[in-house]
Amino acid sequence: MDVGTNAVRLELARPDADGSLETLHQERDPIRPGEGVFTTGEMPPETADRLLSTLRRYAALCRRHKAQVRAVATSALREARNRQDIVRRVHEEAGLELEVVSGKEEARLICLGVLHRKPANARSLLIDIGGGSTEVAIATGERPDELWSLTLGSVRLTEVFDTSRAVTPKQLRLMRGFVNEVLHKTLPEELPALPRIALGSSGTIQAVAGYAVGENGGNANVRQLTQAVETLAAMPPERRRKRFDPRRADIIVSGAVILEGVARHLGVESVSVVNRGLRDGLLVDLLYRQDETRDDHSLADAALAIGQRFFFDEKHARQVARLSLALFDGLASLHQLPLSVRPHLEVAALLHDIGTAVSHERHHRHTYYLIHNADIPGLADRERELIARVARYHRRSQPELSHSGMAGLTPSEARRVRKLATLLRLANALDHSHHQPIREFKVTHGRDIVTLHLHARQPLDLELWNAEREVVAFRKVFGKRLAFQVHSVGR
Numbered sequence: 001m002d003v004g005t006n007a008v009r010l011e012l013a014r015p016d017a018d019g020s021l022e023t024l025h026q027e028r029d030p031i032r033p034g035e036g037v038f039t040t041g042e043m044p045p046e047t048a049d050r051l052l053s054t055l056r057r058y059a060a061l062c063r064r065h066k067a068q069v070r071a072v073a074t075s076a077l078r079e080a081r082n083r084q085d086i087v088r089r090v091h092e093e094a095g096l097e098l099e100v101v102s103g104k105e106e107a108r109l110i111c112l113g114v115l116h117r118k119p120a121n122a123r124s125l126l127i128d129i130g131g132g133s134t135e136v137a138i139a140t141g142e143r144p145d146e147l148w149s150l151t152l153g154s155v156r157l158t159e160v161f162d163t164s165r166a167v168t169p170k171q172l173r174l175m176r177g178f179v180n181e182v183l184h185k186t187l188p189e190e191l192p193a194l195p196r197i198a199l200g201s202s203g204t205i206q207a208v209a210g211y212a213v214g215e216n217g218g219n220a221n222v223r224q225l226t227q228a229v230e231t232l233a234a235m236p237p238e239r240r241r242k243r244f245d246p247r248r249a250d251i252i253v254s255g256a257v258i259l260e261g262v263a264r265h266l267g268v269e270s271v272s273v274v275n276r277g278l279r280d281g282l283l284v285d286l287l288y289r290q291d292e293t294r295d296d297h298s299l300a301d302a303a304l305a306i307g308q309r310f311f312f313d314e315k316h317a318r319q320v321a322r323l324s325l326a327l328f329d330g331l332a333s334l335h336q337l338p339l340s341v342r343p344h345l346e347v348a349a350l351l352h353d354i355g356t357a358v359s360h361e362r363h364h365r366h367t368y369y370l371i372h373n374a375d376i377p378g379l380a381d382r383e384r385e386l387i388a389r390v391a392r393y394h395r396r397s398q399p400e401l402s403h404s405g406m407a408g409l410t411p412s413e414a415r416r417v418r419k420l421a422t423l424l425r426l427a428n429a430l431d432h433s434h435h436q437p438i439r440e441f442k443v444t445h446g447r448d449i450v451t452l453h454l455h456a457r458q459p460l461d462l463e464l465w466n467a468e469r470e471v472v473a474f475r476k477v478f479g480k481r482l483a484f485q486v487h488s489v490g491r
Helices: 045-065 075-079 083-094 103-115 154-161 169-186 203-216 222-234 237-243 246-266 278-290 298-309 314-330 339-351 363-372 381-392 411-429 461-468 471-478
Strands: 008-015 021-029 071-073 098-100 123-129 134-140 143-150 197-200 270-273 438-445 449-456 481-488
Touching: 008 045, 008 278, 021 045, 021 278, 045 083, 071 075, 071 083, 075 083, 075 098, 075 103, 083 098, 098 381, 103 123, 103 134, 103 143, 103 278, 123 203, 123 246, 134 246, 143 169, 154 169, 154 246, 169 222, 169 246, 197 203, 197 246, 203 222, 203 246, 203 270, 222 246, 237 246, 246 270, 298 314, 298 339, 314 339, 314 411, 314 438, 339 363, 339 381, 339 411, 363 381, 381 411, 411 461, 411 471, 461 481, 471 481
Parallel strands: 071 098, 123 197, 197 270, 449 481
Antiparallel strands: 008 021, 123 134, 134 143, 438 449
C-alpha cells in the first residue's frame, strides 16, 4: 500500500517460481491525502477520514487474500504535524502498521521497483515526481549508488504558486527559479557520468512526457519538455481539464516545470517513461525479505557510510561486526532467531560506537539517539528502532526486561533485543583493545557449555578480562555456560 500525496494505491501480487510477480488486484483512489498539508502543515480531519475509509477497505482485501502487507506513506504524511495521530488511527481502525518512510527510503523502493531484474552491470538514472517530493537515483543493476529526495512535488508547487488556474509569465518564471534553486541546493555540483536517457516512473511524468511527444510517441527530449511547459502554462484551465483527468490537470503545469528543470540540471538528452514505481518496489522488497539465501550488503554499506560521517573507528566496528555475525551463525540452534535479523545485528555492531562523536561519556545513549534518528534506506521505522536498542545495550546496563530502555517493546521484540545485545556485548568485549587481535573464531557446543575457540596473534588479556564479565549474562539469556580457549597463531 502506498499513501502518496495525490492518491492511495493498493497492489496485490503473487510470486512466481521464476522470481517474477503476478499482479492479482490493483486499486487507486485519488483522494489527495496531501491536500493542504504543504500550506497548513497538517492533514485536515476530512482528508484523514477519507484516508481511513480507503485503508480499511484495502486492509479487508488483504485479509481476504491472506496477504503479507507493507504499507508506507510518503511526503505528505512525512511533513504533517499530526502524522502520529494518523498513524495511530490507521493502526486502531484499519489494523495496519503504516510506515512513514524517509525520502531516501522512498527513492530506494522506487529504484527497486523500476529496476527489478535489470542486468547487474547496467547503469540507470531514475526520476520520479510525486505530489510532495521528487526522487532521483543513480543505480547499477537494481542497486542504487546515489539517492536524493528533493522537496519538489507537483501538488506542493501548485499550492505554493497557485497554478491550478491560469499561469502568468511571471508565475512561470518564479516557478522555474524556485525549482532551479532547490536543485542546486540538494544535488551535488559535480555528478558522475550519467546515462543520457533518464527513466521517468510516475503518473505525472507519464502525463507530461506523453503530452510533450504527442502522437509520435517515443522518449521526450528536453526541447519538447520546454515546449510542453510553455504550452501548458499558456493553456486556459478549462482546456487543461479537457486534455487531462481533472485532478491531474490541476497539477500538470507544476509537474512539467519540475521535469524540465530536473532533466536540464542532470544534463540528460531525453526521458523514457516506465510503468513501474513505488508499489512495485514494495512488492519486490517483500519478496527479497522472504529470500533467506539472498546475499545483500546494502544495509551494511549504508551503516558504514553513516559511521564514516561520524568518524568512527572503522577497523574496530568491522571486527565487532565480524565477531557478532560469527556468534550469530555459530549459535543459531541456541538463539533460534530468524535469519532476517542477521543484517540488523550487523548494522548495530557497525554503529555501536558512533555516539562517541557526541561524547564518550554515556556514548551508548548517544548511539541510540543517532541510530533512532538516522535515515537508513532499507529499514522500516520499527526495525531501525530495534537496532538502536541493540546498539544502546552494547555496554553498561544489561538488557533486562525491567530496564527502562526496554520499555515499549512487545515480548517477542524484547527477547530479540536481549539476545542480539548479548551477542553484541560479547563481540565488543572480544575487541576491547580496538587492535583486532583475534584472527579466527569458532564456536563449539557441549551439553551445557558453549566454547569459543579464539585464534589470536597476540595476548588476549584485556579481551578475556572483559569477555569474562559477560559470562553470567550469557548464561542468563541462553541457559549455557560460556568458556574460552585461546590458540596462538603467527603474526
